[in-house]
Amino acid sequence: MVSRDPSPGERAVARCNQLGVPPFSDETGLLYRPWLGPGFVATVEAVAQWMREAGMSVREDAAANLIGRYEGTTPDAPALLFGSHLDSVRDGGRYDGMLGVIAAIEVVAGFHAHGERFPFAIEIIGFGDEEGSRFPVTMLTTRAVAGVLEEHDPNAAFAELCDANGINVQQALAGMGLTPRGMMTARRRREDVLAYVEAHIEQGPVLEAEGRALGVVSGIAAQRRFEIRLHGQAGHAGTMAMSLRRDALTAASEMVLAVDRVASEAQGAEGLVATVGSLRPWPGVVNVVPGDVTFTLDVRAGTERQRDDAVEAIITAMGDIAARRSIELDLIPRENLAATPCDSRLLGLMERAVAQVTGQSARVLVSGAGHDAMIMARLAPMVMLFIRCEKGISHNPAEAVLPADVDDTIAALTAFVRLFAGNPELSQRRNPA
Template sequence: MVEAETTPGERAVARCDMLGEPPFSDDVGLLYRPWLGPGFIATVEAISNWMRQAGMTVRQDAAANLIGRYEGSTPDAPALLFGSHLDSVRDGGRYDGMLGVIAALEVVAGFHERSERFPFAIEIVGFGDEEGSRFPVTMLTTRAIAGVLEEDDPVAAFAELRDVDGVTVEQALARAGLTPRGMTAAKRSRNDILAYVEAHIEQGPVLEAEGLALGVVSGIAAQRRFEIRLHGMAGHAGTMAMSLRRDALTAAAEMVLAIERIGVAGGDRDGLVTTVGSLRTWPGVTNVVPGNVTFTIDARAGTLATRDRAVEEILAALKEISERRNVGIEIIPRENLNPSPCDPGLMALMETAVEDVTGQPARVLVSGAGHDAMIMARFAPIVMLFIRCEKGISHNPAEAVLSADVDATISALGRFVRLFAEDHSRTQGSQFS
């Protein structure tokens, strides 16, 4: 059925839709594809077959990232690397991350059908863990490829991180025949990669509001993430007096509202947003005052100064609330990601490609969402292409795209490769090496 679709865009959308169902999801009735889970393994197998059909050689690296390679006119030449992620959040959408991988695959399939080669290879990487939906840290496998895994998280620390079922990173990797220490072997040589390109749904409403199919990203916002652990005193809900309670959940509730208030007070200041996305109570039963609560904080802004100012205000508020309510607090830093600007030269090529395909000047915009590209920017020059999504909805089963927009995406990416090849030939690779 998938192969009967009439355009590359329709085929790409159909493939993403297919990958949104079991066995490509770990849950029935919703999409959940965590790194190294059964759905992830099945997805790798399916995309590997499509990559081979597109003339690519296929492998998985020491971090379980999927990598397809389309050789250039010169064997073993450096590669122009396309990528995005294969994992999903729980009850997520079908196009977040996945569409970037599948659209790039369609680009290569077109080159293969025309026997078209370039002075460089083209590689596509499906990153295993961008979302952090299984373990409480994001982009582990992207960090491995970029060679910054140990710089960000000592192996001994991330190896012991646990998912909700108590499985550690080390145990999950062992089931795949891999090890945390071995993940560092996924590091790519800087000399082997010319640049990194990522297509992704916008996850925002700007392109749809302006009637545009595509946009070029100028950079990715700065992020800070924390895990907060509160320690009160559990007790019987019927006998513990209100005045004597050390209720971790009511303390957490006040903290959540303080985090929201600080984000709202920032207004549109450099795109500041603050979010509590996860909250867990213990023991979590009806007739017991909660003794322990764990929740997360995600703070983002277009500049470090705005982000860090908000984080300082948030942490001060949390400490004041915990002291006043006599509840212990642990503040555990989980992520610290700087703003990631896209490469001006690559942006210029992508803007030209978008204009050539759509007939309109390219809309340039900042990404408030994090992407694999923000880690890859520490390793190679990056560029991103945004694709319109319905109502800007993402991380939600209501995610939707137009197949015509995906056709435009595939055409723009193909045009970008040709423009990159022309520029590469003129400069003999000096601009991007």
């Protein structure tokens, strides 16, 4: 039997699989790669080496993002920026985020192998923190690059954001020789970035149901997130009468059901979903009535109006429940992300690239999930490419992709770069400062 070299798609999938186990995960038996953890550090080293092998120079910025640069025909030219994230949720899948970075490396490797360069540079960025799986705010390092971190006092703001072990962002950065104020120097100048492109697994079932390998994203849904803290009265489980209880957990349980009811009963709200993904009672022991509970709320919809109407209804319901049960209710806003459309010109180029590769017109769809692209859109025009994933499963070890689909992804991104290069309005302009 004659052996053959793996295709770019096969190699990309194999590399994602390689990064799915220790030392690239902080836990044995499942994938968990939080920003600035040991698994993250090991991953940066491995991906950096693959970038170098693809002909790129490599650096890390002040937010611990990994950046590879493939120079253009003109030194110090502005860059077409590809990216996605290196971190993962706890017990996540191997392709969410990571595949977009690894596929982009394969695109550059192809250009490098043929000595092909462009009037612009190509950069690939592996963002450190998109998921917010360590600290209760998402896309911190993406915000740093886009220049939209807190402008007032990042030291104070980051001191309040703690992980499950009580380590705050400032302390985590210090462990890597970094600082909150230093993170702000990761900001990219508008004139240095021509556009941002992100390839990502769909995280939904549409492409698989329609028998398509690829889809082009028209925009990303609006999101709001809150941390909700309930304060009641802890007491002995055997002696505190039911009529006298101020049980924070039963109040939280009723609120969780209200979240589900509001989202399920909403009429005419495109893509409206609401989720309580984390709930922590205190003290969390069998013989004590919980006195405090902290939980999260995530609300998304196709428009800000639909999202905000649902949030208002949920907060009203929570207030009624808290008042009836004599529970103090604190709502702490954590995210407020507007619906983000992809750039129409880039969208057109990506549709053409997909059609060239697949032989059929591109499927255009909205992303219900958030992505680095929605923050990067505040820095430069952006577009996204979706990759079919099995059963639409994501944030789960059952994530799966077909190497042939990844081959199509790499081919479509390659075609996109060439189309971009042939459009002087996009590839030779500089964004206004």
